[in-house]
Amino acid sequence: MHADGDESVDALWTRCRATLRERVGTGSFQSWISPLRLASIEGGVATLTVPTAFLGSYVARNFQEAILAVLDEAGAPATRLIFTPQGRAIPQAATALAEAPAPAAHPEPAAAEETMRLDPRLTFDRFVVGKSNELAYAAARRIAEGNAVGFNPLFLHGGVGLGKTHLMQAIAHEMRARNPQARVLYLSAEQFMIRFVTALRDRKMMDFKQVFRAVDVLMVDDIQFIAGKDSTQEEFFHTFNALVDQGKQIVLTADRSPVEIAALEERVTSRLQSGLVVQVNPADYELRLGVLQSKVAVARAADPSLRIAEGVLDFLAARVTSNLRVLEGALTRLCAQASLVGREITLDLARDCLGDVLRASDRKVSVEEIQRKVAEHYHIRLADLIGPKRLRSFARPRQVAMYLAKTMTSRSLPDIGRRFGGRDHTTIIHGVRKIEELMGIDSQIADDLDLLRRALES
Numbered sequence: 001m002h003a004d005g006d007e008s009v010d011a012l013w014t015r016c017r018a019t020l021r022e023r024v025g026t027g028s029f030q031s032w033i034s035p036l037r038l039a040s041i042e043g044g045v046a047t048l049t050v051p052t053a054f055l056g057s058y059v060a061r062n063f064q065e066a067i068l069a070v071l072d073e074a075g076a077p078a079t080r081l082i083f084t085p086q087g088r089a090i091p092q093a094a095t096a097l098a099e100a101p102a103p104a105a106h107p108e109p110a111a112a113e114e115t116m117r118l119d120p121r122l123t124f125d126r127f128v129v130g131k132s133n134e135l136a137y138a139a140a141r142r143i144a145e146g147n148a149v150g151f152n153p154l155f156l157h158g159g160v161g162l163g164k165t166h167l168m169q170a171i172a173h174e175m176r177a178r179n180p181q182a183r184v185l186y187l188s189a190e191q192f193m194i195r196f197v198t199a200l201r202d203r204k205m206m207d208f209k210q211v212f213r214a215v216d217v218l219m220v221d222d223i224q225f226i227a228g229k230d231s232t233q234e235e236f237f238h239t240f241n242a243l244v245d246q247g248k249q250i251v252l253t254a255d256r257s258p259v260e261i262a263a264l265e266e267r268v269t270s271r272l273q274s275g276l277v278v279q280v281n282p283a284d285y286e287l288r289l290g291v292l293q294s295k296v297a298v299a300r301a302a303d304p305s306l307r308i309a310e311g312v313l314d315f316l317a318a319r320v321t322s323n324l325r326v327l328e329g330a331l332t333r334l335c336a337q338a339s340l341v342g343r344e345i346t347l348d349l350a351r352d353c354l355g356d357v358l359r360a361s362d363r364k365v366s367v368e369e370i371q372r373k374v375a376e377h378y379h380i381r382l383a384d385l386i387g388p389k390r391l392r393s394f395a396r397p398r399q400v401a402m403y404l405a406k407t408m409t410s411r412s413l414p415d416i417g418r419r420f421g422g423r424d425h426t427t428i429i430h431g432v433r434k435i436e437e438l439m440g441i442d443s444q445i446a447d448d449l450d451l452l453r454r455a456l457e458s
C-alpha cells in the first residue's frame with residue numbers, strides 16, 4: 001500500500017487521524033499527530049513522513065502504541081513504525097544559505113550583525129567564577145570552544161542580574177574570535193518577536209526563516225517573554241526544531257526554569273527541557289568580592305589614580321547582596337563620586353554615597369514574613385494559610401502568599417513548598433501560575449498584591 005497514486009493510504013490515515021484525535025486529545029493531536037502523513041504500510045511496517053526528525057522521535061516515544069493500535073483497529077495492522085523526515089519547511093533556501101561560501105553573497109550576516117550589538121565588556125575574561133555559577137560557566141565555555149557538547153539547548157535560568165546575559169555574550173565573543181565565519185545570532189526574545197511580526201507584516205517570512213535557520217548558534221535571552229504569545233511561540237518552536245535537526249547549538253536564558261514559565265505550550269516546555277537546564281544561583285560573599293575586585297582592576301586600568309581604602313570592597317560585598325548588577329552599579333557610582341571630588345574611596349564615603357542602596361539591601365523579606373502579612377491582610381489565621389484546608393477563603397490567600405514567596409525571595413520551589421506545610425513544588429508552581437493568570441483579569445487580586453508588596457518592602 002503506497003501513498004503515491006494510491007488513495008487508500010490517505011483514506012486509511014484520515015480514518016486513523018479521527019480516532020487518534022479522540023484518543024490523545026486535541027492539543028497533543030495538533031502538535032504531534034497532525035503533521036504526520038502515512039506514506040506506506042507494507043510487511044507490517046508503517047512508514048510515516050514527519051516534518052522534522054525531532055517530531056518523529058517524540059512521536060515514537062510518546063504515541064507509537066496509540067498509532068499501532070489505531071492502525072490495527074482500522075484493519076491495517078503493523079508491528080513497527082518508521083518515521084522519515086519529509087524535508088524541512090524551506091529546505092532549499094536553508095541549505096543554500098548554509099552552504100554559501102561567501103557570506104557577502106546572501107543577506108543573513110548583515111541581519112545577524114544588526115541584532116547582535118554585543119557589549120565588548122561581557123567576555124569570559126571578565127566573568128568571575130564561583131560556586132553559584134560554575135556549572136553555567138563550564139557549559140558556556142564548552143559551547144564556545146566549538147566542540148560537540150552533547151546537550152542542546154543549554155538553558156540558563158536564575159534571578160535578575162546574576163550573569164546570564166554576560167555568559168551568553170561571552171559565548172558569542174569567543175566563537176567569533178575563534179571562527180569569524182561562524183554565524184552566531186544573539187538576540188532577546190522580544191527582538192525575536194519583533195522580527196517575526198515585522199516579517200509577517202511585510203510578507204517576508206521566507207527571509208525571516210532563512211536568517212534564523214542558517215545560523216550555527218542561536219542565542220535567545222529572556223525566553224519567558226514569548227509565553228502567552230501564541231504565534232511567536234509557534235514560530236520559535238519550528239525554528240528550534242529545524243536548528244536542532246541540523247545539529248546547530250541553541251542557548252537560552254530565562255528568569256525561571258522551563259516548567260515554571262506559565263502559558264508556554266507543553267510541547268515548547270518539553271523542548272526547552274530536552275537539553276541541559278542550569279540554574280544560576282545568587283552570588284555568595286566570595287563571588288561578590290571577586291566581581292568587585294575584577295571591576296576595580298578594570299577601572300584602575302582606565303584611571304590609575306583611583307584609590308580605595310582597605311575594607312571598602314569587603315563592606316560592599318557583605319552589604320549589597322541583592323544581585324551583581326546592583327553591586328556593580330554601587331561601585332560605579334562610588335568611583336564616579338570619588339573621581340569628581342578627587343578623594344580616596346573610604347568607608348564613610350561609601351556609607352554617605354550609597355545610603356539608598358544599602359537600605360534597600362538591608363531589607364530582606366522572608367517567607368514567614370510574607371505568610372504573616374498575607375494572613376493579616378485577608379483576616380485569616382496563619383495556621384489556615386499554611387494548613388491543608390481547601391476552602392476558597394484559605395486557598396486563594398495561600399496562592400497569593402506562594403506567589404509573593406516565589407517573586408520576593410530567592411527561595412527554591414521545594415524550599416517554599418516545605419514552608420507551606422510540606423507541599424510539593426508542583427503545588428507551588430500551580431499557585432504561582434494561578435495568581436499570574438488572575439493578576440491580569442481580577443483587579444482585586446492585582447490591588448491586593450500591590451498593597452502587600454509595598455507593605456513588605458517598606
Ligand SMILES: Nc1ncnc2c1ncn2[C@@H]1O[C@H](COP(=O)(O)OP(=O)(O)OP(=O)(O)O)[C@@H](O)[C@H]1O
Nearest residue numbers: 126127128159160161162163164165166291324325
Ligand atoms: N560572574 C560575574 N563576573 C563578573 N561580572 C558579572 C558576573 N555576573 C554578573 N556580572 C555583571 O553583572 C551585571 C548583570 O549581569 P547580567 O546582565 O548578565 O545578568 P542577567 O542574569 O542576564 O540578568 P537579567 O535577567 O536581568 O538580564 C553585568 O554587568 C555583568 O557583567
